[in-house]
Amino acid sequence: MKFLLFLGCTTATKQYGYELSLRATLPLLGAELEYPKDMNCCGVPMKGISKFYPYYACARILAIAESQGLDVVAPCNGCHLNLTETIYKLKLNPSLMGAVNELLKEEGLKYMGKATVYHPVEVLHDKVGVEKITSAIKRKLPEIPVSSHPGCHLLRPTEFPRPEVRNGPLKLDRLIEAIGLKARDYPEKYECCGAAMIPYSPEAAIRVVALRIKRALAAGSRAITSLCPYCIDMLDGKQDAAKTITGDQNLSIPALYYTQLLGLALGLNERELGTNLNMSPVEVLLEEVKV
Amino acid sequence: MKCSSGCTAAKVVDKYRPHEIVALVKAGYSEELINSDVIWACSVCLKCVEYCPQRVSPFEVVMTLRNEAITRGITPPKSFVEMAKSIVKVGYIQEPMYIMSKEFEEVSRTELGLPEMPKPKDIEKFKQHVLSVGFERLREVV
Amino acid sequence: MVEGEEIRIGVYVCHCGINIASVVDVKKVVEEASKVPNVVVAKDYQFMCSQPGQNMIVEDIKQHNLNRVIVAACSPRMHEPTFQKAVERGGLNPYLFEMANIREHCSWVHEKEKAAATDKAIKLVKAAIAKARLLKPLKVEKVKVIPRALVIGGGIAGIRASLDIANAGFEVHLVETRPSIGGNMARLDKTFPTLDCSQCILTPLMVEVSKHPNVTLHTYTDVVGIDGSVGNFKVKLLKKPRYVDESKCTGCGTCVLKCPWTAPNEFDMGLGKRKAIYFEFPQAVPLIPVIDTGHCMYFQKGTCRACERFCPTKAIDFNQKPKEIELEVGAIILATGYGLYDVAKAMPEYGYRKYKDVITGLELERVVSATGPTKGHILRPSDGKEPKKVAIVLCVGSRDEKHLRFCCRFGCVAGIKHAYYVVSHIPDAEVYVCYRDIRTFGKGYEEFYERVRNYENVRFIRGSPMEILQDADGGIYFDVFDANTNRVVTLRPDLVVLETGIVPHPTFKEVAKVLKCAIGPDGFALELHPKLRPTETSVDGVFLAGAVQGPKDIPDTVAQAGAAASSAIALMSRGYVETVPYVSSVNEDLCSGCGICQPLCAFDAISLVKKEDGKEVAKVDVSKCKGCGVCAAACPSGAAQQLGFSDGQILEMVRTLAR
Numbered sequence A: 001m002k003f004l005l006f007l008g009c010t011t012a013t014k015q016y017g018y019e020l021s022l023r024a025t026l027p028l029l030g031a032e033l034e035y036p037k038d039m040n041c042c043g044v045p046m047k048g049i050s051k052f053y054p055y056y057a058c059a060r061i062l063a064i065a066e067s068q069g070l071d072v073v074a075p076c077n078g079c080h081l082n083l084t085e086t087i088y089k090l091k092l093n094p095s096l097m098g099a100v101n102e103l104l105k106e107e108g109l110k111y112m113g114k115a116t117v118y119h120p121v122e123v124l125h126d127k128v129g130v131e132k133i134t135s136a137i138k139r140k141l142p143e144i145p146v147s148s149h150p151g152c153h154l155l156r157p158t159e160f161p162r163p164e165v166r167n168g169p170l171k172l173d174r175l176i177e178a179i180g181l182k183a184r185d186y187p188e189k190y191e192c193c194g195a196a197m198i199p200y201s202p203e204a205a206i207r208v209v210a211l212r213i214k215r216a217l218a219a220g221s222r223a224i225t226s227l228c229p230y231c232i233d234m235l236d237g238k239q240d241a242a243k244t245i246t247g248d249q250n251l252s253i254p255a256l257y258y259t260q261l262l263g264l265a266l267g268l269n270e271r272e273l274g275t276n277l278n279m280s281p282v283e284v285l286l287e288e289v290k291v
Numbered sequence B: 001m002k003c004s005s006g007c008t009a010a011k012v013v014d015k016y017r018p019h020e021i022v023a024l025v026k027a028g029y030s031e032e033l034i035n036s037d038v039i040w041a042c043s044v045c046l047k048c049v050e051y052c053p054q055r056v057s058p059f060e061v062v063m064t065l066r067n068e069a070i071t072r073g074i075t076p077p078k079s080f081v082e083m084a085k086s087i088v089k090v091g092y093i094q095e096p097m098y099i100m101s102k103e104f105e106e107v108s109r110t111e112l113g114l115p116e117m118p119k120p121k122d123i124e125k126f127k128q129h130v131l132s133v134g135f136e137r138l139r140e141v142v
Numbered sequence C: 001m002v003e004g005e006e007i008r009i010g011v012y013v014c015h016c017g018i019n020i021a022s023v024v025d026v027k028k029v030v031e032e033a034s035k036v037p038n039v040v041v042a043k044d045y046q047f048m049c050s051q052p053g054q055n056m057i058v059e060d061i062k063q064h065n066l067n068r069v070i071v072a073a074c075s076p077r078m079h080e081p082t083f084q085k086a087v088e089r090g091g092l093n094p095y096l097f098e099m100a101n102i103r104e105h106c107s108w109v110h111e112k113e114k115a116a117a118t119d120k121a122i123k124l125v126k127a128a129i130a131k132a133r134l135l136k137p138l139k140v141e142k143v144k145v146i147p148r149a150l151v152i153g154g155g156i157a158g159i160r161a162s163l164d165i166a167n168a169g170f171e172v173h174l175v176e177t178r179p180s181i182g183g184n185m186a187r188l189d190k191t192f193p194t195l196d197c198s199q200c201i202l203t204p205l206m207v208e209v210s211k212h213p214n215v216t217l218h219t220y221t222d223v224v225g226i227d228g229s230v231g232n233f234k235v236k237l238l239k240k241p242r243y244v245d246e247s248k249c250t251g252c253g254t255c256v257l258k259c260p261w262t263a264p265n266e267f268d269m270g271l272g273k274r275k276a277i278y279f280e281f282p283q284a285v286p287l288i289p290v291i292d293t294g295h296c297m298y299f300q301k302g303t304c305r306a307c308e309r310f311c312p313t314k315a316i317d318f319n320q321k322p323k324e325i326e327l328e329v330g331a332i333i334l335a336t337g338y339g340l341y342d343v344a345k346a347m348p349e350y351g352y353r354k355y356k357d358v359i360t361g362l363e364l365e366r367v368v369s370a371t372g373p374t375k376g377h378i379l380r381p382s383d384g385k386e387p388k389k390v391a392i393v394l395c396v397g398s399r400d401e402k403h404l405r406f407c408c409r410f411g412c413v414a415g416i417k418h419a420y421y422v423v424s425h426i427p428d429a430e431v432y433v434c435y436r437d438i439r440t441f442g443k444g445y446e447e448f449y450e451r452v453r454n455y456e457n458v459r460f461i462r463g464s465p466m467e468i469l470q471d472a473d474g475g476i477y478f479d480v481f482d483a484n485t486n487r488v489v490t491l492r493p494d495l496v497v498l499e500t501g502i503v504p505h506p507t508f509k510e511v512a513k514v515l516k517c518a519i520g521p522d523g524f525a526l527e528l529h530p531k532l533r534p535t536e537t538s539v540d541g542v543f544l545a546g547a548v549q550g551p552k553d554i555p556d557t558v559a560q561a562g563a564a565a566s567s568a569i570a571l572m573s574r575g576y577v578e579t580v581p582y583v584s585s586v587n588e589d590l591c592s593g594c595g596i597c598q599p600l601c602a603f604d605a606i607s608l609v610k611k612e613d614g615k616e617v618a619k620v621d622v623s624k625c626k627g628c629g630v631c632a633a634a635c636p637s638g639a640a641q642q643l644g645f646s647d648g649q650i651l652e653m654v655r656t657l658a659r
């Protein structure tokens, strides 16, 4: 199993803990990751500037993957959505496909509609499988209640298939349980982290994520986990801001990438997983998990 | 009005009501919206796309209004301009940053042992294309 | 008409007021028609279907010795029968008549091209003349109608229709799949807008129908086969075993009392429990219990038999087998009613079945009912406490392009009634009704809405929630945008009632298949005409009553049941039906016995028979043939011909048109 790793902007420019933990865990489970030589942004935050740009940007990414004969793994929900949407819409719309290829041709590329895109939740749950993970881990983590935050774009829209569905158990929850932790439901787990509102109003965006943290805490969760760099950027990185803006000093919970938790179960050390880069109080959890 | 009941943005931005945006567009008041900053509030959660009982997509309407605003030379919130500029320059919404570790060290990709971030090979061609697919309408970028 | 007689045709061109004449030059059509050989008279008239118009045909037949008549007017679906009767009055076989449609097929669709429309009308008339020359008299046969009706479904629709037919003096067999008749109305506590107690007005009818000398009740029975056609249906029923001998049981209920095993009560929508041997509800008709083998310990594990031991009349019979019943009936009434949209599966965002305190309107009816799981007290399922804040959500799944596109027609008023239930049971409760539009179209409905609207503690919120969530403490909450106040409000109700969308009864698809009657795009039974023939189906002799045709409140259901019953009564009291003459007929000399036509016939009308000389040929059962023409089109040897539409006649029309 070998994939082309398409990091996207957020992971590659600041969420290094995600990249480190992906690189450390996936190959141990038989999923090799290859870095591309030529790459660009998927275009998701630029939809408002140009609806066409994301198609070009994504087709470019897919064309590069095709030229290397690889499928893509896109660790960001936004990238995964945009890439999937491009595959879906270009298949339905040959003229759009033509227009995009017109541009790619000048760059010596061609998108043929062959490459498939996976999200790490799919790689782990569907490709590697829960059983293999259970047998690969060095030790089960203690039964600490952890809430999953799949993130909007892993679930919506359902116009074309998304990795997770609202009706039924989440893959991410199964993965949490596979390494010994307890998946703890909280009411707003299908909601938005607010990240895309930052350009308009950081305060409004932080009010959104504050609500999520508040509900997860109320549900008795002792940590929150996701596989989206936007979500973790908000859930992990904006806790201090959330305290200031809402005045609620209790908004404090360890927030980690699932791959970081998985790495701990696989016996990797904290540096390899980049947990020292998380801004939320992850130490509390790490202490508990250590023994 | 399911959209306005569930909309992420509507819960924190009082003047943002996706149903109202759709109704205004239908009634011919697009102009008002294009000139207002309200259309930049959407959180792209896609809940309105998913649960609208009439298969209307307020999200798509909002994105179309944003595109139209750009076409008219209206400047979007600053961060969007910054991101667009960066894409034109390096292919991503921003360049790799130094981040603070728990040990109060500023670390970069290299220091963490991560390979260099792959960028568009022919950045000039890429730039030309990005501009041609709509970014050229953004005054600040050109 | 005598063979070889000279063909004398009369052509009548109708103005249809200005519907035709304002586009088509009718005088020119008449002029052209009169030039065609065999046309003896050609006339135009303002309204051919009027009395003078028809009389003109009758007179001309006599005066000019006509033996073919053509009317160029509207669609034959509209007035063919009218003119056929006129032709018959003139002394001719009614099938020596042909109609040219110069309205729907011409003036209405070529409004802007008058000259071309006139040319087309002339062509259509000439084609009709060409066919008319080849017309042959056809015979209509009369088939006796069995004076007995079958009613499928024992809800209020089926009960009302059965009573009406029985009171008219005809025998009725009423089939109900559940152990008791009553249907969904039996589940309701009160009925809007007058708030009569549902059981009080329904139970007397249930008893009356069960005691009526003309009615045979088949409860716990399914329809498994239907053969034949209008007037002569052969019906196969399968009576499921109750494991209780109906002739011995007195309905004392000792068995139910003694049975130690329980199961979810389906009549209470799964809210309460019932025993493994149970009465469907206390007022069940017939009052005979049934053993649910899925939950009976004897059937599951081989021990118990408590009911058998204690039954004073020795009515328990563990060896009862399913029983087949065969019937012959002349008319059928379909009254299988409705079911609820599967909101748990289709709309997980509302948390129904996930959160205990989110219930459906029908569940609330059971909760409020004195015979329901809480003995008539409104208590919420999670902790049995009285809810002080109740949210009622309308249009759950209805009027939704992703779910059910249609309006459920009683959800709004049911929701208003449910608000009334809450405040009348718990006077200090607050009720929030979340609506998209309130539709109170029925008689007395708006007045009822006004009454409930005026309660201080009932608030109407103009907006629907997108999702319903549950907090860590078990509390339900949701945000809803209220268009009246332009605010997103967060509600934290103790109980949420979903007025769910309505779908056909889950068995309906199967029944429709057995009956071969058409299903509409919404999944309900399709009526023959939405306005003019709302109780008839695509199958002659099968009529519709109640929610099987689409969501309906009780007043509409009862009205339609009466209409369906009178259609069935009319059919049976006339005593005969006329066969369609346009049936298929097989020329045995041409037939090669290839059998291609047999599986193609949707009505099972074709069989292959051996003639005396050993040759196999196709044979058409004219009582089943609907004249669809599939066999005639498929027959490679031209042996199968549809009378009135033979290959020769059609080809002659085509030739004329192509000229």
Ligand SMILES: Cc1cc2nc3c(=O)[nH]c(=O)nc-3n(C[C@H](O)[C@H](O)[C@H](O)COP(=O)(O)OP(=O)(O)OC[C@H]3O[C@@H](n4cnc5c(N)ncnc54)[C@H](O)[C@@H]3O)c2cc1C
Binding pocket: C152, C153, C154, C155, C156, C157, C158, C175, C176, C177, C178, C181, C182, C183, C184, C185, C188, C190, C191, C192, C193, C221, C222, C223, C335, C336, C337, C338, C339, C361, C362, C365, C410, C414, C417, C505, C507, C508, C511, C545, C546, C547, C548, C552, C553, C554, C555, C557
């Ligand atoms: C929550 C709620 C509240 C309501 N309140 C009111 C009210 O206050 N006032 C009002 O006017 N209306 C009300 N209604 C509407 C009312 O329930 C219907 O108008 C009425 O029940 C329709 O009657 P029906 O006989 O057509 O169908 P049903 O009541 O559904 O009866 C159909 C019967 O057919 C049987 N059946 C189904 N399939 C087969 C089969 N294949 N073979 C044999 N039998 C079969 C079923 O078991 C059932 O007994 C309410 C509805 C709901 C959901």
Ligand code: SF4
Binding pocket: B003, B006, B007, B008, B009, B010, B018, B041, B042, B043, B044, B045, B046, B047, B048, B049, B058, B059, B062
């Ligand atoms: S996509 Fe935008 S408009 Fe739609 S619900 Fe989310 S935030 Fe609101």
Ligand code: SF4
Binding pocket: C244, C248, C249, C250, C251, C252, C253, C254, C255, C256, C289, C310, C311, C312, C313, C314, C315, C316
């Ligand atoms: S089966 Fe026996 S015990 Fe049960 S109701 Fe009938 S008579 Fe009574």
